[in-house]
Amino acid sequence: MIDAALQALVALADPVRFAILVGGVLVGLVLGVIPGLGGVVGLSLLIPFTYNLDTYSAFALLLGMAATSTVSDLIPAVLFGVPGSVGAAATVIDGHTLAKKGQAGRALGAGYAAALVGGVLGAVLLAAVIPLIRPFVLHIGSPELLSFSIFGLSMVAVLSGRAPLKGFAGAGLGIMLAMIGSGSQTGTERWTFGTLYLWDHFPLVPFTLGLFAMPELAEMAIMRTTIARESSAIDFSLRAQWGGARDALRHWWLVLRCGCLGAVLGTVPGLGAASIDWIAYGHAVRTERKAPAFGEGDIRGVIAPEASNNAKEGGHLITTIAFGVPSGASMAVLLSAFLLHGLVPGPDMLTKHLDVTFLMVWSLTLAHVIGGLICFAASGTFARVASVPAGKLVPIVLGVMFLSAFQGSQSWGDLYTLVLFGAVGWLMKLLNWPRPPLMLGFVLGTVFERNLFISTEIYGAAWIYRPVVLAVLAVTLWVVLGPLKNNVQDLVRTFRSARGPRVQFNLAVAFNVAVLAVVGTALWQARDWPWEAKLVPHSAAYTALIFAALNLLTELFFSPAAQPAGSAAPVHSGMDTAMTRHAPLGRSLRHFAWMICFLAVAYGIGLLPGIFFLILLHSRFEFGERWRTAVISAVATTVLSWVVFDQIFSLVWPQSILGEAMPAFRASLDFI
Secondary structure, rough: OHHHHHHHHHOOOOOHHHHHHHHHHHHHHHHHOOOOHHHHHHHHHHHHOOOOOOOOHHHHHHHHHHHHHHHHOOOHHHHOOOOOOOOOOOOOHHHHHHHHHHHHHHHHHHHHHHHHHHHHHHHHHHHHHHHHHHHHHHHHHHHHHEEEEEEEHHHOOOHHHOOHHHHHHHHHHHHHHOOOOOOOOOOEEEOOOOOOOOOOOHHHHHHHHHHHHHHHHHHHHHHOOOOOHHHHHHOOHHHHHHHHHHHHHHOOHHHHHHHHHHHHHEEEEEOOOHHHHHHHHHHHHHHHHOOOHHHOOHHHHHHHHHHHHHHHHHHHHHHHHHHHHOOHHHHHHHHHHHOOOOOOHHHHHOOOOHHHHHHHHHHHHHHHHHHHHHHHHHHHHHHHHHHHOHHHHHHHHHHHHHHHHHOOOHHHHHHHHHHHHHHHHHHHOOOOOOOOHHHHHHHHHHHHHHHHHHHHHHHHHHHHHOHHHHHHHHHHHHHHHHHHHHHHHHHHHHHHHOOOOOOOOOOOHHHHHHHHHHHHHHHHOOOOOOOHHHHHHHHHHHHHHHHHHHHHHHHHOOOOOOOOOOOOOOOOHHHHOOOOOOOOOHHHHHHHHHHHHHHHHHHHHHHHHHHHHHHHHHHHHHHOOOOHHHHHHHHHHHHHHHHHHHHHHHOOOOOOHHHHHHHHHHHHHHHH
């Protein structure tokens, strides 16, 4: 093994191969910054370029890209509240809050350091445990996957903070959203409303961007603020970045724990990158001292998910290399590169091709180091974006976000989903409804349902007695009971110290009534579904119904001023608590009116021209920017978007009214 490791290192040290690795790193950094792109898109793009490369060079290029796309996705998460990939969604909670406080440099520095350590740790574990983990991975079946999804859902108790009723209701709604589409057991159409778009479930990218990113941009546009609210405290210096790195070193035990957690969970096929960072974040909240600071700009809320998000790549490779079982979509794409270069995952990768396996280890390690150093060098430039006025920044980011959301399924439905859940996320933020539980239910709902039915079909009730299942469920109880006990105590204190009945109708009550109406309507429509098709949707719907009804009682009859002293802080999201209740109504309505007008214009003349006019008119008439600034922003963004999405990624643009009319117009000209 030592000889194979040294042979791989010498091969990678070749100047040409090292340059190829650096090229892959640069591509990964660029893709990570653009929301909606990432490892899957990057691998799909680069695999054709490996046709004429030797095996060492090919995997140096591919893994250099795959490793660093999870490093730079921290940048939009911190600066804009836009997760560069679904694996960076949990980072938004504290990372973007720190940017609002003028500490973008510190947040980026801590995130890069945690990502570097987590990535290297994942690579080291890959090298160390491949021979040891084989029996464990082969033992994992649907009951174990089911227990892992239950463990993930248990984080709702941790992520709900002072709003347990809203948190559990949100988790139920998230599972309901995950159930939309063709049922995996019976093929039943569930809440599709006869639309082909919903047949294959909601795409994750527009849902995530709408729920987390749109509300942050809406707040900037409505309140006319920069990203950093405390402008006098903005520190872009290298000292601030190294201060963040020292934060990561000071919390080294958290970095190691979350790195190991991410690497281990990365080996579990089907768990998904979207849930691993939430589990790591919930673990940090549950185990760290002085947890009330989480959600309000705690640096540990950046360190924990970033360490796990980057360590999971090593875990993904373990099952892909050793067993040919991809743990995620990007690894499924990488398998095609294995076949292209004549490699067969399995025992051969641990014997005849052990040098290639170690080259992957070295590539992961060096890519994280190089990517981390590049990001540290550029952090000052990125962090300065935090002081750019909303009028210059919001229209451009909105345009890029619409293009990123369209990557979901390349349908107009992606854009409608983005705007719809942008409005829902804005209201949830305004009314202090925690959004992470909704996201957690959405990403784990399908995994939970699929493995529940497979487990009960094969093992009956005996699936619960398997050793790994019992161990995971025991840990789940430990995770749930502490926060649940605190939440119940907080609710009891709230009811006891309430000022008395005060029936009143406001926006919070209206939103709660709307939630109940949606859930009730969904239950009515699902009444005739087969039992197998409605078991999980009904369970989730009744959970949402019960907790939303209890929350409505507190909204109607108990004063919000009765806040129990010493209760747990709103861990669910510092973003949610930062929203002012005095957002100008006119600006709020105008902001979403701009979004609706954009959809109408884009449907008429095309998506890319629509983005040009959105940036131009939005900058000029909503924010009062000069024509010169508006034109430059619109032209530069449109041209760059055309180069990236059309020329490089060959995006199939959606059909528009003008596009449909052009063939007929040309035919008429030819006839004339």
